[in-house]
Amino acid sequence: MSDAETLKRQAAARALEHVRSGMKLGLGTGSTAKHFVELLAERVAQGLEVVGVPTSEATRAQAESLDVPLGTLDEYPALDLVVDGADEVGPDLTLIKGGGGALLREKIVASAAAQMIVIADASKKVPTLGTFPLPIEVVDFGVAAIRRGIEKAARRAGCQGLLTLRRRPDGHVFVTDQGHLILDAAFGVIPDPAALAACLADVPGVVEHGLFINLASRVILAGADGVTVLDRA
Numbered sequence: 001m002s003d004a005e006t007l008k009r010q011a012a013a014r015a016l017e018h019v020r021s022g023m024k025l026g027l028g029t030g031s032t033a034k035h036f037v038e039l040l041a042e043r044v045a046q047g048l049e050v051v052g053v054p055t056s057e058a059t060r061a062q063a064e065s066l067d068v069p070l071g072t073l074d075e076y077p078a079l080d081l082v083v084d085g086a087d088e089v090g091p092d093l094t095l096i097k098g099g100g101g102a103l104l105r106e107k108i109v110a111s112a113a114a115q116m117i118v119i120a121d122a123s124k125k126v127p128t129l130g131t132f133p134l135p136i137e138v139v140d141f142g143v144a145a146i147r148r149g150i151e152k153a154a155r156r157a158g159c160q161g162l163l164t165l166r167r168r169p170d171g172h173v174f175v176t177d178q179g180h181l182i183l184d185a186a187f188g189v190i191p192d193p194a195a196l197a198a199c200l201a202d203v204p205g206v207v208e209h210g211l212f213i214n215l216a217s218r219v220i221l222a223g224a225d226g227v228t229v230l231d232r233a
Helices: 003-016 031-045 057-065 103-112 143-156 193-201
Strands: 024-027 051-054 081-084 116-121 134-138 162-165 181-186 206-209 218-223 226-231
Touching: 003 031, 003 116, 003 218, 003 226, 024 031, 024 103, 031 057, 031 081, 031 116, 051 057, 081 103, 103 134, 103 206, 134 143, 143 162, 143 181, 143 193, 143 206, 193 206
Parallel strands: 024 051, 024 081, 081 116, 116 218
Antiparallel strands: 134 181, 134 206, 162 181, 218 226
């Protein structure tokens, strides 16, 4: 296991300490959340009783293969805890998420949970969000017009940069689990995430964006100097 994967696993292990039998858990998506699901499965095999609600089809497949009991958000609309990763962690635990393409389901699940714990390696903590391109999920109708609307909205929030239609490694357009497309916005710096979020929400055709504001209650960061826990004020 590489150093980076070791750190992710350390953060996941710390998050697992917050899981109690009987909990309804949101299961995140991505390379760090994958470690959490693996560790959770080990505890389930030892007798821990939980129900997981996956945030993507990839996480669902992983959890099923490891015999983690699963349910849907319709069956369990109120969750105790969601554990997920992040692409960037900024001040006040504001996040950029969606690098794995599951931001819509991730945000729905996070909003349904009493607590959201984010796990990441320490490199994800930044003083200002925006170096990681912001994923913006859009419908597949009128993408050029939606892109133009996003650019205008972003300028109102003091942001500008190239918007790129996400593609898979094979060159085909990336399609989310909900059948949408993703525009990755290379803004570089997002001076006011809340203002940008409000502006993007007003653009017709934008389904959701990867700014997670006032959702994460705790962030667990693993670095060379150990594990750091940050709580939202």
